[in-house]
Amino acid sequence: MSNYKKLSGSKVSFSVKIGKEDLEKSQKSVIARAKNDVSVKGFRKGQAPEDMVIAQIGPEKLAFESLNTALDKAYREFITKEEIAVISAPETKMPEKQEMPMEVSFEVEVFPEVKMGDYKKVKIKKTEVKVTDKEVEEVLKTVCAQAQIAQSVSRKAKDGDLLEVDFCGKDKDGKTLPNTDGKNHKFRIGMGQFLPDLEKGFVGMAAGEEKKAVKVKFPKQYHAPDMAGQTVPFDIKLHNVSEIDSSKLTEEDIEKLSGKKQSLEDFKVQVTSTITANKSQGENQKNMDEFNKSLAKLVKVDLPESWIEKEINARIERLKQSPQYQHDPESFWKQIGKTEEIVKKEAKTEGETDLKVFLGLSEIVKLEKIELDKDEMEKAHQMAHQHFENSNDHNSHAHHAEMDKAILNLKIDKYITSISN
DSSP states (O other): OOEEEETTTEEEEEEEEEEHHHHHHHHHHHHHHHHOOOOTTOTTTTTOOOHHHHHHHHHHHHHHHHHHHHHHHHHHHHHOOOOOOOSSEEEEESSSSSSSSSEEEEEEEBBOOOOEEOOOGOOOOOOOOOOOOHHHHHHHHHHHHHOOOOOSSSSOOTTOOEEEEEEEEEEETBBOTTTOOOOEEEEETSSSSSOOOHHHTTTTTTTTTTTEEEEOOOTTTTTTTTTTTTTTEEEEEEEEEEEEEEOOOHHHHHHHHSSOOHHHHHHHHHHHHHHHHHHHHHHHHHHHHHHHHHHHHHHOOOOOOHHHHHHHHHHHHHHSSSHHHHOOOHHHHHHHHHHHHHHHHHHHHHHHHHHHHHHHHHHHHHTTTOOOOOHHHHHHHHHHHHHHSSSOOOSSSHHHHHHHHHHHHHHHHHHHHHTTO
């Protein structure tokens, strides 16, 4: 190895030498590539004389790309020969005097050593999903309520009905509180659209009936801090009670709900399929979470603190991107009922588990000798190219790092699929 050193955390450093011959070879390859890209008047692409191509590229750009190509080649050869499993683009340190031969240093993060327990005993469960008629009926009623498809009835309101109401919250002086009133508002009882006490207030009322000072308790984590935990009297009025009966759906109703002409039975099949897919997704995620927890316990590894810190910061940053946090950070923490420090501790625990699972799976695909076929490699190229184009780091090392990452992720996916069947 050339000055190979283990640094703190998960970083290592090493250096490679670039000679005059290496640079000349790289320059020839850069010119050869450019011949097919640049346009020179009077010549077809790929046929222009070398000196004209160099003039089009420019001496500074040619020198930069030639050196970068030579460095990339030496770097890739070194990490391949020494079997260094890098996980990020390297930090490059150029010498002060760029004379030939040139010694260039790299610092790069690598995978820590991973020891696996008996991972073959950990499988992903498969759960058979069943959908009941009651579930289908409930979804039909929900979409009907959203589209306000219901029939008016002359009876008292009950759970599941679609109502048209007025409401307003009052302060101690009897004045309407800001953002607590509504006129001719439509909602379905039991769907959680209103606060529970307010919904209950309408149950048993008939159209035209009014109630005064219905006590409504606001939750402690309510988004408006001045209302959180408060009990507020509401004046309410019921204008209309409508019943949702999916058996009475017309062809026009079904087309409005589904976007196409079909019978009620076919619409129910469509709804059943959607419910099945959603339930399957939920069960699959639950089973995957159980698999991850079991696998993490079998992974023995010293996690670099820098990795854990990145995981914590990423999770906190995602929270802080929410509109609620952007609007009012203080009320945001009150609403979720946790401090930033508590969230960081939780993120640390979750992040450590996720990292162990990732490192464990990375080790397993090596042990199982998982390889990608031609189509899968093409997919990896497309994934890497897309990430590379969307990133701010457009050097060749970053591109190779994205390719390595895409290949690894697809190998992991392939292994997961194999133990899920």
